[in-house]
Amino acid sequence: MQAINSPSEIIVALEKHQYVADEEFATALFLLLKLQKPLLLEGPPGVGKTEIALALSQLLETKLIRLQCYEGLDINAAVYEWNYQKQLLGIKLQEGTNLSVEEKEHHIFSNEYLLKRPLLQSIMEEEQSPVLLIDELDRSDEEFEAFLLELLSVFQISIPELGTIKAKYKPFVILTSNRTRELSDALKRRCLYHWIDYPDLEKEMAIVKKRLPGIEQHLLEQVVAHVQAFRQRKLAKTPGVSETIDWAESLLALGYREVNAKAFEQTLGSVLKSVEDINQAKAEFIDTL
Numbered sequence: 001m002q003a004i005n006s007p008s009e010i011i012v013a014l015e016k017h018q019y020v021a022d023e024e025f026a027t028a029l030f031l032l033l034k035l036q037k038p039l040l041l042e043g044p045p046g047v048g049k050t051e052i053a054l055a056l057s058q059l060l061e062t063k064l065i066r067l068q069c070y071e072g073l074d075i076n077a078a079v080y081e082w083n084y085q086k087q088l089l090g091i092k093l094q095e096g097t098n099l100s101v102e103e104k105e106h107h108i109f110s111n112e113y114l115l116k117r118p119l120l121q122s123i124m125e126e127e128q129s130p131v132l133l134i135d136e137l138d139r140s141d142e143e144f145e146a147f148l149l150e151l152l153s154v155f156q157i158s159i160p161e162l163g164t165i166k167a168k169y170k171p172f173v174i175l176t177s178n179r180t181r182e183l184s185d186a187l188k189r190r191c192l193y194h195w196i197d198y199p200d201l202e203k204e205m206a207i208v209k210k211r212l213p214g215i216e217q218h219l220l221e222q223v224v225a226h227v228q229a230f231r232q233r234k235l236a237k238t239p240g241v242s243e244t245i246d247w248a249e250s251l252l253a254l255g256y257r258e259v260n261a262k263a264f265e266q267t268l269g270s271v272l273k274s275v276e277d278i279n280q281a282k283a284e285f286i287d288t289l
Contacts (some may be wrong), residue, residue, distance in 0.1 A: 001275035004033055010059075019048070019055040020207045028194040029056065036129075038152050042186065042283045043196035046240015048207075049176040053133035056172065063130040065171070065198060067118035069140040075147065079157060083113045109161035123155055123167035132171035137187075138180045145187055152190040193222060201228055211245050222259040223248045227271060230281065236274040247271035261289045 004010055007026035013131070014021050021029070029052070032039040041049045057064035067078055075081075087108050094247040116124060129192045137145065151157060155167040175191065177183060199207060204224045209215065239247075250270040256263040264286060268278045 004059075006030065013059050014055055014113045015087075015210065017055040017058050018210045019052060020210055021052075024204070025196065026196055028192055031192055032172060032249040035192070036172065038175060038191040040175045040177065040183070040191040040193050041144070041176045041196055042179055042242065044198060044238065046242040047196045047198060048241060049196055050133065050135055053131050053135075056174070059174070060129075060131065060168070062128050062172075063125065064133065065118050065122045065130050066133040066135060069117070069134065069136045069138075069144075070280055071139055073140045073143060073144050076102065077117060078119050078144065078147075079117050080159060081115050081117070082109070082161075083115050087113050110181065114159075114162075119151060119195060120157055120165070122171040122173075123151070123165060123168075125158060125169055125171070127169075129169040130171050132173045134173065134175045137175050138177040138183060142184065145184055148188065149186055152187070198238075199241060200230055201225065204228070204241060207241055208245055208248050212248055214251065215248055216257055217252045219251060219256070220248065223251065226259065226285065229285070230272065230277075234282065235272070235277045235280070237272070237277065239271045239273075242260050243271045243273075259289065261286055264289055 003175070007023060007030040010026040010029050011021055011023065014026070019097075028039055031037070041052070043049055053066070054064055090108055090113065099107070114120075122130055136147070137148075150171065155170045158162050158164045191255065198204075201224060204227070205220055208220060208224060224244060227239055227247070232239050247267060247270040250267045251259065251263055254263070254266065265282065268281060272278045272281055
């Protein structure tokens with residue numbers, strides 16, 4: 001595991017993993033590592049909130065455990081559940097033995113029959129702290145968010161049949177939200193916070209260049225400038241940095257060295273994701289190429 005002693009070291013280390021971070025964001029990550037306090041990242045989709053968890057796990061040379069949130073997410077999917085079919089088989093095999101009822105129950109409700117989901121996996125790591133990504137928390141409901149408070153406060157999970165399981169190595173927790181709903185004050189109090197916005201022109205060019213080092217400067221400038229212009233329009237889906245990279249990659253794959261009218265029309269589906277947005281872009285930009 002690589003030792004990190006300052007935010008500036010995080011910036012340099014992340015660049016090696018093709019992630020561009022500014023000083024403010026690097027400071028938030030540094031505090032996450034030093035304080036081992038969860039970090040809540042909010043911002044529009046496609047600005048690198050999810051990718052930072054992967055980059056951080058690679059930097060620390062540790063496991064990445066991801067929980068994708070959605071409406072209706074419950075404990076069975078997020079924490080644990082019992083392998084009922086295996087338990088029934090275990091009960092069948094115990095028939096005719098001299099074990100007491102208590103002994104049989106103790107065996108059936110043991111780790112052998114426990115299906116560990118992401119949250120439980122993250123606190124049962126035996127070697128080193130993993131990175132736990134709780135992705136798009138705003139998609140889950142308030143009941144699940146309330147359940148997280150115990151984990152984020154004391155890094156332990158209570159299982160009625162087994163008791164309380166406390167983390168041997170606290171996970172480095174990153175929570176992300178696209179702000180489709182407001183998260184609770186109780187959850188925010190337990191977290192560090194950082195807002196990731198769309199990057200400016202220079203930073204976005206640096207990000208694309210890091211991912212696609214072979215791209216020519218003229219094409220890079222055209223792609224990023226157009227995406228920055230798209231974001232100023234009222235679109236059904238504003239393109240994120242991931243779409244900028246997809247568009248540049250598509251143009252390179254087709255052999256284009258500049259964004260001309262033909263290239264623009266052919267590849268707009270890489271960056272804009274609705275027919276209305278594509279038609280609007282064609283109407284506004286095609287005559288300028």
